[in-house]
Amino acid sequence: MNIIKLRNYREISFEAAKIIRDQVLLKPQSVIGFATGSTPIGTYEELINIFNKDLITFENVKSFNLDEYYGINPMNKNSYNYFMKNNLFNYIDIKEENINIPNGLAEDVEKECEEYERKIHEAGGIDLQLLGIGRNGHIGFNEPCEEFKAHTHLVELKDDTIKANSRFFDSLEDVPTKAISMGVKTIMSARKIILIASGEEKAEIIRETVYGSITPNLPASILQLHDDVTLIVDEESGKYI
Template sequence: MRVIVAKDYEELSKKAANIISSQITLKPNSVLGLATGSTPIGTYRELVRLYNEGNISFKEVVTFNLDEYYGLDSNNQQSYAYYMNQQLFNHIDIKKDNINIPNGMTEDIGLECKNYEKKIRQANGIDIQLLGIGRNGHIGFNEPDVKFEALTHLVELDEDTIKANSRFFASIDDVPKLAISMGIKTIMQSRSIILLASGAEKAKTIHHMILEKITPELPASVLQLHPNVTVILDEEAALLLTEGDLLEMEA
């Protein structure tokens, strides 16, 4: 696991965008796994800037989003499909047919999850999976539990996640209680992973994820087992990591 400490959120976002941009330059038909929430917004802004400056093209890129709220139409302003269009897709040259997001309005959840996994396999897997991390250690919507859910599945959201996401809604009562999410196995099968964390409220979670035992009670800790993970933190998120910790991980 490689850990990069950026001085602030802006630098964090630029570093993440540069890694993704390099991937697209080296492999124009890259398959990207994308995340939502507040943390990746700066990264998407940087990717749009790089596109507008003519440094990268998304014409051949295929994307798979980590998750979507169950019960929200893609036109709903709180859906992750809407978020992705506003933050990235509407501003670049990606083909709409190459965009994959779970259907939050599906009438057959089992079939939707099965088909999502099939599409990822048909695309030959994900080259880079972008992740944020919840304060309870969730990645995607894989909440703390006694077991790791392997593949794309329906998730019942924890109270902590609902509370954290309520800032995007008019009321906490409006936050969906269910979501469709890639599972831990799906995420771990990505060839490389970038995890972003910003802010002091994530520092304790990051310390556990990187340095403490692997446990389903903190799902992101499983990333210790992946051979190619880059964690990009701002200084606040890295507060509980010592210089010795960082040197030991590089050794």
């Protein structure tokens, strides 16, 4: 695991954006896995800046998002579909047909998950996957559990995840209790992975991710087994590594 420790959130956002930029420059038809949540927002702002300077084009890039809330309309301001468009896709030249986000309104969830896996396979797999990390060690919405879930699947969200995400909603009761998420095997199949973390509240879980036992009770720990992971942290989140 390659560890890059920088001073602050702005620096980790810029570093992550540079790695994504370089991936697209080297392979214009790259398949990029994108993440949501508050941590990647700075990275997306930097990517927009890079795009606006004519230093990159996403015209031939395909994207696959890690997850989406289940039972939420894609036009809802708290959906991850809305998040990605409002924070990145509306401001770059990626083609609409190349954007892939799980359908949170799918009537047949199992079929939706299988179809999502098929699309990733047909795209040639994910070249670079961007990850954040939850305070309980989840990646995507792969929550702590008894065994790693391999492929895209429906997740029952833990109470602490629901509580953490309630800051984006009007009330705790409005937060969906389920989500569709890429599985651990799907994430680990990406050729390159970037994990970004910021803030002192992530310091303990980052230490366990890097030095702890590999266990489904801390899903991010599986990244220790990947051949090409770059962990980008600021001083606060990386103070124990």
